[in-house]
Amino acid sequence: QLHLQESGPGLVKPSEALSLTCTVSGGSISSSDYFWGWIRQPPGKGPEWIGSVYYSGATFYKPSLTSRLTISVDTSKNQFSLRLTSVTAADTAIYYCVREYKGSSLADPWGQGTLVTVSS
């Protein structure tokens, strides 16, 4: 059974970069059937799709985050990562990684999520 686990700092200072990694176990990140995505949810608010990456390295980003966002994949480690620069308090959220089925809106499973707080 596929399992996704987020990891990274829980506290980031304003104006610095937020970096998270999602480790995939129980399956290969190199499958051509899936994208690997990031979704965040600010406290008390709804989810927000951030972006996704294909095993080839092709990426899709939320347009408003394009200038600050990089999502990459490391097939040798079965991991994909998110880097968001110049963070502000508005980037405080639970960050989830998720498997997205190609050619479908099916996104499952999700990781358990990790809370990232932007504060000095």
Place this chain on the structure above:
Amino acid sequence: QSALTQPPSVSGSPGQSVTISCTGTSSDVGGYNYVSWYQQFPGKAPKLMIYDVNKRPSGVPDSFSGSKSGNTASLTISGLQAEDEADYYCCSFAGTFYVFGTGTKVTVL
């Protein structure tokens, strides 16, 4: 990139049916059959209930159903149960990205 519009809350008595609407535009909901619905309990990750407008993942009861007409998608919960009380979010493909709805709290009276 505006969020899809959902009613803030809907309620119903046990056994009744409730329907949650999700209104977008021709660039998202109306343009693709890639609408999904998530159920979320406090402190938990969202759980996929419907994908591709009307498909149910394995394990989701058939009391949950989805549909779409024009720029509006809908989630119907039939035979409402106490354990269905949760927040529900729609999500739609919008060309190169996904957009979520504003969320609806379902209350079982």
